[in-house]
Amino acid sequence: MIYFDNSATTRPCEAVIKAIDDQLGSGELYGNPGSLHKLGTNADKAYNKALERAASCLGCNKNELYFTSCGTEGSNTAIRGFVHRNKRIGNTIISTKTEHKATLEVLKLLESEGFIVKYVPMLSNGKPDLGSLSDMIDDDTVLLCFTHVNNETGALLPLEDIVKIRNEKKRDAAIFLDCVQSLGKLDIKLRNMGVDMATFSGHKIHSIKGVGMLYIRQGIKVDPLILGGGQQNNMRSGTQSLILAEAMVTAMEEAESRRDEAYVNISAVNAYLREELASRDAKILSPDDALPFVLNVSFDGFESETMLHCLEIYDIFVSTVSACSSKAKQVSYVLLETGVDRKIAANSIRLSFCRDNTMEEAKEFIGRVDEIYDLYLVKR
């Protein structure tokens, strides 16, 4: 089996599985971190320890981090919570149309509530037009929402430039960054990034589904999305799960320790695939400087889904647009937004890698693509 669908989700790594086993097996850490007895305080200590480890991975303070259920929850909380709480700063949100649905749907809702949302046009290199961005930011701007690494193309955000523009134009407008695809792949040290809020997901970095993290910089005020017993400094009520926290943090540490090595290996895999595919009937849609872990490619003569199923025959798993929206039978809005021709976008496949993928797999992939062209190509 070749799994090239790591931007959809990843396989839980052994360290994570062991961490979960240890937790469940210990029999002593099931206490509610909110309880006042010994069992509770032990759980609370362990929970705080997990927070500290996460903070050290992300280069921030532990009281700036919250465990969530997923990346989407983080986006919802940060975006809605910030603009609702900070109306005095402004009423206009700036974003792009290539954001994940977890952002776009929230923005749609906020628009219906009376907020103004402006979308920065995208350039063909997958980056927002910074000139337009600079023009758009005005006194009414309250929040900028961007994605660190696009989940469909791997396009990298020129974050430093954006922070600089924000600092020049309107200092108190916050920046929310969707880091779901960049976590574990890029060096993320939140303290120095100029970002005010960020969301992360566990299952994209070999943890398990059901856990994510939200970063809210100290001093930034955000209304919580989930109300209740006031856990996690009133920011995210609901009894904390030590197991999920452990699964998240272990995955972060593991990813951090193997990040450089993975980057080098996957860069080579990516370069190889780009070269081989470009010499065939395929068009690379990811920008040249994209994160090497994502490679979007359009195969001439094969609709996305047909190619996906052809590869499936050989136990090779990839994805068409983003996995969440595949069933809707639409052409990727991300690709269309960056100016890709509709026909080419309709044939696009996303290959997404993780640190475990190898050059051997890439070679086999290319061999299978050739076989598929021989056996299954139907030109209309």
Added chain:
Amino acid sequence: MATNVILARMGEVTLKGLNRGKFEIQLKSNLKYRLRQFGKLSIYQSQSRIWIEPKDEGNQFFADEDSAREVLEAVTQVFGIVSASLTRKFTGDIKAIDDEAVDYVEHLLKLHPEYKTFKVEAKRGDKSFPLNSPMICEEVGANVLERVPGLSVNVKSPDFILNVEVRDFNYVYAGKVMGHRGLPVGTAGKGMLLLSGGIDSPVAGYMMASRGMTLDAVYFHSYPYTSEQAKEKVVDLAKIVSRFAGRMNLYVVNFTQIQLDMYKNSPQDMLTITMRRVMLQIAEKLAEKSGAKCLITGESLGQVASQTLEAIGITNEVVKMPILRPLIGMDKEATCELSRKIGAFETSILPYEDCCTVFVAKHPKTHPKHEDIEFAEKDLDIAAMVESGVADVEIIEI
């Protein structure tokens, strides 16, 4: 203590002469099969009506009228049933009838607060009952009028008719749910339905089942051009058809290689017709195996290129079995309406790639001639294709 029972009425079946008994036995057997999930039931006939009652007092499906409505709906989906009513069955004298009628009407008004007028119709089968039918009407009507506020009598066009029947037991009911009519499945032989995943073919299957036909179905699967989801969708559609048509087998033919061979070795503009000819031959072979005596398709004249008179003529030639096309003269809108009525529409319009639009030519021949098909098939080993199609089949019991 009243029990909820269902009164179902037979239609066309009762017009049958000497064969009537066979039809009735089949209908009862179909009801039994269709209602098997609702616990142990007693299903018996009295004249042109069929009574359906729970055998056990504790049967949860008949416990209240809301849950019994689910059974009622299933009853109306059995071909041969014209209509059915949810009925209360109880014992006692006119006082008991009065009380039950009031309770029934109160319940009915909760469901239909718009009802303002009513009348009572009574039948007395038990001639020893002291009141005759007009007297029962009068008594029960007056009693309801007095005890249920806000209602008045309207004998010409009431909002509802309260039926009271006195036989070995007493019964009250109002209104009826229309059934799907037709003849009991199993009285008209078996047909092999070509099921594609679109809107038409499930409707075609439904229509033939309504004439008493038992069905099997065949689907041509072209993985990887069509996905597993597309196949699942066809399985779902087969399940919907089988609500009406009863048990069926779905034959999933692995069609990919056959299509690729055709694609590579015959002209584009005849591809659909060549393909359909092979499909029909495979379907006929499968039909012979399964005991079906005809093929059924969802074709409608002129709907697409392969459904012109010439194209149909040329596809017809390759099989001996009759091909039934119940939708041939139907408007698409009417087909969609039927599809909605049988609950298939939402599934039919799911977006998974159909029986391979990948292979459809941009400009197929709409008026193919004999020379065209001869030319199109000259480099194809049709017999081998048919054989391999029949051999590579997955059978799914629906």
